[in-house]
Amino acid sequence: MAHILPFLLLTLLAATASAHNITDILAANPDYSDFNGFLSQTGLAGEINTRQTITVLVLNNAALSAVAAKHPLSVVKNLLSLHILLDYFDNTKLHQIPNGTTLSTTLYQTTGNANGNVGSVNITDLKGGKVGFGSAAPGSKLDSSYTKSVKQIPYNISVMEISAPIISPGILAAPPPSADVNITALIEKAGCKTFASLISSNGLIKTFQSTADKGLTIFAPNDEAFKAKGVPDLSKLTNAEVVSLLQYHAAAKYLPVGSLKTTKDSINTLASNGAGKFDLTVSVAGDSLTLHTGVDSSRIAETILDSTPLSIYSVDSVLLPPELFAKSPSPAPAPGPVTAPSPSPVSTPSEAPSPLPASPPAPAGETPAGAPADAPSSEAERSTSGKSDGVHVKASATLTVAVIALSAFVISATFM
Ligand SMILES: *[C@@H]1O[C@H](CO)[C@@H](O)[C@H](O)[C@H]1NC(C)=O
Ligand SMILES: *[C@@H]1O[C@H](CO)[C@@H](O)[C@H](O)[C@H]1NC(C)=O
Ligand SMILES: *[C@@H]1O[C@H](CO)[C@@H](O)[C@H](O)[C@H]1NC(C)=O
Numbered sequence: 001m002a003h004i005l006p007f008l009l010l011t012l013l014a015a016t017a018s019a020h021n022i023t024d025i026l027a028a029n030p031d032y033s034d035f036n037g038f039l040s041q042t043g044l045a046g047e048i049n050t051r052q053t054i055t056v057l058v059l060n061n062a063a064l065s066a067v068a069a070k071h072p073l074s075v076v077k078n079l080l081s082l083h084i085l086l087d088y089f090d091n092t093k094l095h096q097i098p099n100g101t102t103l104s105t106t107l108y109q110t111t112g113n114a115n116g117n118v119g120s121v122n123i124t125d126l127k128g129g130k131v132g133f134g135s136a137a138p139g140s141k142l143d144s145s146y147t148k149s150v151k152q153i154p155y156n157i158s159v160m161e162i163s164a165p166i167i168s169p170g171i172l173a174a175p176p177p178s179a180d181v182n183i184t185a186l187i188e189k190a191g192c193k194t195f196a197s198l199i200s201s202n203g204l205i206k207t208f209q210s211t212a213d214k215g216l217t218i219f220a221p222n223d224e225a226f227k228a229k230g231v232p233d234l235s236k237l238t239n240a241e242v243v244s245l246l247q248y249h250a251a252a253k254y255l256p257v258g259s260l261k262t263t264k265d266s267i268n269t270l271a272s273n274g275a276g277k278f279d280l281t282v283s284v285a286g287d288s289l290t291l292h293t294g295v296d297s298s299r300i301a302e303t304i305l306d307s308t309p310l311s312i313y314s315v316d317s318v319l320l321p322p323e324l325f326a327k328s329p330s331p332a333p334a335p336g337p338v339t340a341p342s343p344s345p346v347s348t349p350s351e352a353p354s355p356l357p358a359s360p361p362a363p364a365g366e367t368p369a370g371a372p373a374d375a376p377s378s379e380a381e382r383s384t385s386g387k388s389d390g391v392h393v394k395a396s397a398t399l400t401v402a403v404i405a406l407s408a409f410v411i412s413a414t415f416m
């Protein structure tokens, strides 16, 4: 047993360190600088880094420029999302596709913008060793092809260059300006009628519509959320309190999933009126995102809209700010880091190297940008991946146990 503990320690450190960073991978080749820049600007880099099994079909600057130059960032984002496959393909696998043709789902499929097969890519092993790529939408041509392999970390991430952008029907059509999106209609349709009627009757919808093209994120509780036990009786609140509660469900910032996944800081909401007031924190487990208020927490259920600079999500629970609904018997925490970001123990591997259970990271802006933001998700995913050997899985699945084991190791080492 004694010599397994150091091994656990090594495994754990390796796990935290080995997560991929697409920005770093592409930075090695200046031909991909434009593609790389767009991945960062659109938050897609964060998405790629927090997914465990992914293939990025990269375009060199020349191949990308024609299409990128002519379109707004929201279109470029959709287009690049179609080049991110939610599966692992490398040179070998491309040539071993059963029956020589397959469809792969892409990140574009997860944005809520793609209908039918429009969010998938057709990969076909053509004669003469050539591999063609095209939209999976019926009638599309395979007018892009595999050029070369860029980087592989089997079976986590593969980066391959293709010759031309994959264009699916409608993907280049500019979405309406965010200010023209009928937010009420969208969230009603997504099953958030109560929230829609509350923001309309309180006039908040005007604020939403007028800030939509400057960067806005809305977390709309679905209708079930308002029927849940423990949801406060809104008729017992003052008007000002209801408005604060509703404002608490939006941020004056564009936060696509990739940004939410990598954000280390707490998020100010439209209700925020001072440092640490009315803010939210996010925790990540695999592909699942949870918002924490300090009183309750809510899973992000669905992306209703992701159209730069406006993102709208439905959430499973009404978010209760501690400023209005302090639940703890201890005095309500005053300004400052109100809420422990309280991610589940499994999703805090960034703290793993410290043998002592670390206190929550400071919510303020000092977190270095280079923090391994991708660690939590891969940590959680890895525990279910089944690709690792026994000890490895055990170490990742029960991080808390591992941390205790680490402490034990440190202690026993001290006594040797
Ligand atoms: C793949 O990802 C997992 C989880 O992040 C990590 O433990 C593993 O070391 C990675 N594989 C490689 C070859 O980096
Ligand atoms: C390959 O083609 C055969 C015959 O058309 C079909 O029965 C089989 O399901 C295909 N396999 C795959 C993996 O698509
Ligand atoms: C991919 O496209 C080719 C050419 O259009 C087509 O023949 C093939 O059936 C498609 N593959 C799949 C899996 O739909």
Ligand SMILES: *[C@@H]1O[C@H](CO)[C@@H](O)[C@H](O)[C@H]1NC(C)=O
Pocket: 182, 183, 184, 185, 188
């Ligand atoms: C937006 O949609 C709602 C509900 O469908 C409708 O009542 C409202 O008139 C629409 N607003 C605009 C500006 O079109």
Ligand SMILES: *[C@@H]1O[C@H](CO)[C@@H](O)[C@H](O)[C@H]1NC(C)=O
Pocket: 021, 022, 023, 024, 049, 262, 369, 370, 371, 372, 373, 374
């Ligand atoms: C990835 O690498 C880039 C460039 O080195 C760095 O700025 C960024 O913070 C890294 N991202 C993560 C999540 O570590």
